[in-house]
Amino acid sequence: MTKPIVAIVGRPNVGKSTIFNVFANNRISIVEDTPGVTRDRLYADTEWLDNEFMVVDTGGIELLSSDEISVSIRQQAQIAISEADVILFVCDARTGVTSDDIEVAKLLRQSRKPVILAVNKADSPKQEAEIYEFYNLGIGEPIPISAANQLNLGDLLDAVVEKFPKELATEEDTDKDEIKVAIIGRPNVGKSSIFNTLVGKERSIVSNIAGTTRDAIDIPVEKNGINFLFIDTAGMRRKARIDEPIEKYSIIRSLRAVDRSDVVLLV
Numbered sequence: 001m002t003k004p005i006v007a008i009v010g011r012p013n014v015g016k017s018t019i020f021n022v023f024a025n026n027r028i029s030i031v032e033d034t035p036g037v038t039r040d041r042l043y044a045d046t047e048w049l050d051n052e053f054m055v056v057d058t059g060g061i062e063l064l065s066s067d068e069i070s071v072s073i074r075q076q077a078q079i080a081i082s083e084a085d086v087i088l089f090v091c092d093a094r095t096g097v098t099s100d101d102i103e104v105a106k107l108l109r110q111s112r113k114p115v116i117l118a119v120n121k122a123d124s125p126k127q128e129a130e131i132y133e134f135y136n137l138g139i140g141e142p143i144p145i146s147a148a149n150q151l152n153l154g155d156l157l158d159a160v161v162e163k164f165p166k167e168l169a170t171e172e173d174t175d176k177d178e179i180k181v182a183i184i185g186r187p188n189v190g191k192s193s194i195f196n197t198l199v200g201k202e203r204s205i206v207s208n209i210a211g212t213t214r215d216a217i218d219i220p221v222e223k224n225g226i227n228f229l230f231i232d233t234a235g236m237r238r239k240a241r242i243d244e245p246i247e248k249y250s251i252i253r254s255l256r257a258v259d260r261s262d263v264v265l266l267v
């Protein structure tokens with residue numbers, strides 16, 4: 001089964017990317033000279049106390065803004081929210097609750113996903129003592145942290161992994177007798193159509209936003225008393241043509257699907 005996905009969301013300049021880098025063990029550096037310039041989602045694999053998961057960084061959400069950049073960032077963040085198993089909502093202890101925080105909190109409540117509230121930049125006992133106003137967001141107990149100083153991040157990670165769906169815990173939970181079949185090929189050759197036919201149901205994903213390809217999709221199927229696990233994957237192109245981080249991530253997942261398969265169907 002796939003790893004749990006944790007999406008880091010919040011308004012601009014609350015320290016989301018710093019938290020992402022710490023979680024990813026600083027493998028991915030992000031430099032922003034101007035607030036709100038990050039549009040795409042960034043992914044990294046990480047683990048905490050033997051719990052492997054995927055963390056997703058998103059741009060700052062400004063629900064009250066209608067300019068093109070803000071709309072693009074908001075769309076990417078909403079995709080991250082929709083695919084996440086757990087959402088990490090980040091606020092800023094120094095500025096307190098803002099109107100943007102309130103609007104983001106409303107959006108997250110509507111998602112009906114587990115949400116952990118992290119109040120970043122709580123660098124002093126005084127700031128930690130003032131986090132109680134964040135209860136007003138209706139998300140739950142705020143966890144004071146300082147990503148820059150790596151304070152209380154262990155408590156935050158404990159809270160995150162507690163919310164992981166049990167059925168996603170490990171691949172060893174799957175039926176060991178099943179035959180795993182990965183469907184591989186370049187984009188737009190009909191992989192998903194073949195996949196849908198084999199599993200006997202429509203599993204197409206439609207989006208108007210470029211770069212929204214998700215993880216490989218696993219569907220168990222029984223045919224003539226034999227258990228199969230069919231794996232649909234993102235299209236793979238020549239390495240020289242790959243320039244988007246999300247496409248690189250998708251190809252990594254496709255190659256991992258090949259590694260764990262018994263049979264590969266090249267389309």
